[in-house]
Amino acid sequence: MAASTPEAIGTVVDLKIRIPGFQGLRSSGLVPFGRAVGTFLIGRSARSSSFISAVSTPTKPDSTEVKRSKVELFKEQSNFLRFPLNEELLSEAPNINEAATQLIKFHGSYQQTNRDERGAKSYQFMLRTKNPCGKVTNKLYLVMDDLADEFGIGTLRLTTRQTFQLHGILKKNLQTVMATIIKNMGSTLGACGDLNRNVLAPAAPYAKKEYVFAQETAENIAALLTPQSGAYYDLWVNGEKFLSAEPPEVVKVRKDNSHGTNFVDSPEPIYGTQFLPRKFKIAVTVPTDNSVDILTNEIGVVLVSADDGEPQGFNIYVGGGMGRTHRVETTFPRLGEPLGYVPKEDILNAIKAIVVTQRENGRRDDRKYSRMKYLISAWGIEKFRSVVEQYYGKKFEAFRELPEWEFKSHLGWHEQGDGAMFCGLHIDSGRIAGKMKKTLREIIENYNLNVRITPNQNLILCDIRRSWRRPITTALAQAGLLLPRYVDPLNITAMACPALPLCPLAITEAERGIPEILKRVRAVFDKVGIKYNESIVIRVTGCPNGCARPYMAELGLVGDGPNSYQIWLGGAANQTTLAKRFMDKVKVHDLEKILEPLFYHWKTKRQRGESFGNFTTRIGFVKLKELVEKWEGPVEPVSRFNLKIFADRQTFEAVAELAKRQNKSAHQLAMEVIRDYVASQGKGSEVE
Template identity: 35%
Template sequence: MEKKFAQDNLSEDEHIKDKSDFLRGTIKESLQNRLTGALDTDDVKLIKYHGSYQQYDRDLESERKQKKLEPLYQFMVRVRAAGGLTTPKQWLALDKLSDEYGNGTLKLTSRQSFQFHGILKRGLKPTIQAVNEVLLSTLATCGDVNRNVMCNSNPYQSLIHKEVYGLAGEISNYFLPKTTAYHEIWLNKEKVAGTPDFEPLYHHTYLPRKFKIALAIPPNNEIDIFANDLGFIAIEENNKIKGFNICVGGGLGSTFGNETTYPRLADVIGFTPKEKVIEVAETVIAIQRDYGNRSDRRLSRLKHTIDDRGLEWFVNELNTRLGWKLASPRSYQFISNGDKYGWLKGINNKWFYTLFVEHGRVKNEEGYSLKKALSEIAYIHKGDFRLTGNQNLIIGNVLEKDKKNIEDILKKNGVKDHSKLTGLRKSSMACVALGTCGLAFAESERYLPSLIDKLDVIIRKNGLEENEINIRMTGCPNNCARSSLGEIGLVGRAIGRYNLYLGASHNGDRLNSLYKEMLSEADILAELEPIIVAYAQERDMEESFGNFVIRKEIVEKTIRPLQVLK
C-alpha cells in the first residue's frame, strides 16, 4: 500500500508525476508537434526520467529575441553506464551520434556517464533509439529516481575492485524504474493490454527528488563518496570484502540567498555485511520516498529529511524497517579524491591508461583532436573504455603489444602527455554551464582552462607543478562539478563574477568555506597568488593546500564536519 504524504501543498512536479500514467504524459504528442522546438510544459519535467533535459542555446538568446523567434530549443541526452563502462563498438556509436544529432562533442560527466548536447527535437527519438541499439540506455539518468551508480572505474585493479564494480552494476539494474513507458515512447514497443504498470519501490509518484548512490574503496575516494545520498565504503580484511560502511545524507546543491539550502556531506551510520547491501539501499530509498519533502523541491533531498527529523531518528527508522541493527562502522582511511594518470597493469596482466580529459569534453579543435584520436583507438582497440568520476577516461584492457599504438595515436592527434600538465590542471573539474545550461549564472567549462593558464604561471613560478591542488568550478551553486569539495572552489554569480571558496580536504571528507564574493578574474588571481606563494614557502611536509589554508586560518573549517555514528 502506498503511503499518503503528510504535506498539504504538494509541488507542481508532484501533480505532474501523479497524472503522468507512470511517466508517459503527452511526450509522444509533444514530439510530433512541429510548430515548436520545445515539448509541452509538463513533458519537459517528465522527459528527465527518460534521460533528457530540454535546454536552449543561450549564446543565441538575444539575437533570436530581436528577431521575435522562440529560443533555439535543444536537448541534452544522458547515457547510463554503471561504473562508466563502454565497449569500443558502443564508443563509436556514441561518437557517431554526437556528430549526426548533437553538437559534435561528447561530455564525460562527473557521475561516470555520457552526455550529448545540442540535439534538436526531431533528433531526440533517433538518438535514444540508437543508444539502446548498442545495449546502452538513457532511462533514469535524470529525474526523481536513483541515478547512475558510481564506483571505481577499474575492476582489474584488484579482486576487491572487481567485486565492488560488479555490485555497482547490480545495484544500478535493481533500482531502474519498472514502467514500460520508456520502451513504448522511444523503442516503439506496444503496451500489453490488461497489464497495468506498477512501481513496487518508487510507487506512482516516484521519489521527492533525485537520488545518488556510490561505492568507494579506500584509500581512494575518486568518486567523492560523501557527496551522495547513499554511499557504501568497502571494508577489506585479508584481501576480501567483509562488508561496507554506510553513509547517508550527502548532497552539494544549494540556492544563493536561501539559507535553508546548503551543501552537506554524508554521515557514516554503520556497517553492513556485503550480502545485505541492496536490502539496505532499498530501505533507505523507501524511507526517503515516504518522508522526503514533496512541497518544496529545494528542500527535498535525503539530506533535508535527515536534518529535519534527526540522524538518530533516521537510523532507528532504518533499523526498524530492516528488522536488524546495523553494526558499528569499521575503520577506514581515504587519502585522495583524484585520478592517477598513465599506465597501470591490472590483475589480469592487461594495461589500463588513464587519460586526462579537460572537464570531460571530448572534442576536436586545431592542434588537439581528442575525439578523432579516441575514434581511431576504438577501431583497433580490443578492450574497453571506462569513465572516471573526475571526468577523465581510462582506455582499458590493453595488451602489452598494443600500448605503443595507442600512445602514437594520441600523440599524432595532439593529445598531451599528462606528465607535461600541472597537478592543478589535472585536478580540475568544471560543469557545462553556459551556453546550454539554463541554470548557469556564469561560464565554467569554457572558461576554467584559460583561468588555469594564468594560475599555472604562478604555480610553476613557485615550484608547485607536481602538487595536486583540487580546483573546481561551477556556473551556479547546484554543484554539478562538486565545487564545494574543491580545495579551490569557484561558483558563478554573474557573467565574469565568482564566489571563491577555500579549504576543502584533499580526500573529500571536508567542505570548503566562502572566502570572497563576486570576484572578477583579476580579483581571483590577486587573492590566490599570495596564498599560493605562502603555501609553497610555509607548508608542512605532505600538507595539502586545503589543510594549509585551514591551519593558517585563511578560512575557518566548515562548521559541520563529517559525522560518524558510534
C-alpha cells in the same frame, strides 16, 4: 507514500474509479500525504476511459491537503512518466511544454536553448547516458561517437558521474537517437529526474576481487532502482525491450515487501507514481580509493574485505549532497556520515530501505529542500537510522574502521592483473572533440577496446595487449593526449561543469572559462615561487548547484553573477573535507588580487607538507581576508627557479602560437618539451 509501513498500517481502501479522459489522480484530503497514491493503471492514451485502482493506508483522518510542488503533480498525472510527453513528442513544435520538460528528465534528457544566440530561442536537447561504474562497451562508444557527429554538436562530453552527454539534439531527432542508444545496449533511463541517478564506482578495470565485487554491487544497485513501468521503452522503441537478464538477487529484493517497502500491484513497486522527492545519488568503492567523491552522495557504500581480500560486507555513509542556493543559508552542501555496516548479502535490502525512507519522508513541497541531506539534518542520524532499520528489518552493525582516503586518478598505464593493461587519459573538462575525438575513435575501433568513464571526467582504455602499448601511446600523443607526467598537475585534478551556453541554470562560465583560469593560477604559482609539481584541487561551476562538486575543492569557484564567482576554500586533496565560502561576487578579471596573496602566504607560511586547503582552514578566513586586503605584492622574488626560457623573441612567438592551439601558455609548453626531452635521455622514459 508506501502501500504499507512498518510504523502503522491503517485500513486498506480500494478505490475503483472510471473517469472519462482521466489524466491522473489528483491529491485529495481523503488520503494524507506520505501515505497516498498507490497504483494507477491507465492506458497509453489520455483520451480513452481508464480503470484506476488506488490503494492507500491512511494512519489518521486529516482534512488538510499537504502542499506539493508543481513537479509532484506532473509526476502523479503522468501515467508513470508517459503523459503528456508522448503527445508533445508528436507535435511539430521544436520544443515541449512544461510538464513534458520535467518528465523527459526521467528518460535522460534536458530541454535547452543556446544562450549565445539572440532572438528566437533555438531549442535543443541534451541526452545523458546511464553507465553504472562508467562501463562503456566498444560498440556503444562507437555509436555515441557517430551520434555526436550526425545529430549533435560534434563533441562527446564525459560527466562527473561517469556518463556521456550529447548536446544539440533536435526534437525531431530525439526518438532516432534514443532508439539507437537502446538498440546498442545503452540506456538513458534514470540519468536525470527524481530517482536514483548513475551509480558510481572506481572505473579502473582491475581484476582484483575487491574492485570486481564493488563494481558488481554498483551494477546491482543500479538495476534494483531502475524504473520498471515500461514507459521508457513505450516512448522510444515502441514497447520493445532490450535488456539482459537481471541477477536473481536483484529481482528478489525488488519484489520483497516483508517490511512494507513496496507499492502493491504497482508497475513501480519501489517508486510508485511519485518517484522520489528529488534526485538521488549513490557511489560504491573500496577502502582508500576516493576517486568517486564518496562523501558527496546520498548513499556512499564502502566494501569491507577480509585480510585475504575476500568481500565481507559494506560500510554505509548517508546524507551527502552538493546543491545549494545563493544567499539562502538554509540550503547548504553536506558530507555523508556513517550509518552502519551490513553483511554483503544484505546490501540491496539496506539500500532499498534507505531509498524508501527518503521516499516516505523527504519534502515534496519545496524542491530546494527535497534532497535526503535535509531530512537527515532535520532528524539527526539516530532517528534516521531507526526509521531505516524498520524498513530494513534488522539493526545495522557498528561501522568498521577504514584507512585514510586517497584521490586516485587511475591515469597513465597500469596492469589490470589479468595479463592485459589499461591506460587512463586526462580529458580537460571531459570534452572530446576535434583530432582527439578522431584519434580515440580510431584506437578504440582498431584495437576493439572497451572503455570506462571516470568520476573526474576522464577516459580509461581497457584490455590492452602489451604489444599495443607503444603504438597506442604514440597515436595518443600525436592527438594531444599525453601521459600524466606531461600534463600540468593543476589540470589533472581540475573539473568544471558545462555551464554556458546550453545549461539554463548557468550564471557564468565554467567549462569555457576554466582553461584560462588554470593558466592564470599557474602564472601566479610561478610568480610567488610555487614549484611546478605542486598542485591544488580547483573546481569551477557556473551556478551553485555544484555539478562539478566545487564545495569539496581546495579552491572552488561558483558562478555568482555575470563574469563573477564565489570563492570557496578549505577542501582537502582527498575529498574528505567540506570547503567554506570565502568571498562573494569576485569578478573573474580580479582573481589574481585574491589568489596572489593567498598562494604567497601558503608558500611562505605553511607547515611542512601542509596542503593549500589545510592551510586556509588553519589560518582562518578572518586572517586570510586581512592578508588579501593589505596585499601589495611580494617584497622580492621568491624563487630562484623562475628561469627565463626564451633567448629570442622569434622563438617565443613561435612557441606562443603553438601553445595557444593547445590551450596553454608558452611557458607551460616550453617546460613540457624540456621535461619530455630530459626524461627521454634518462632511464624509464615511459611513465606509469
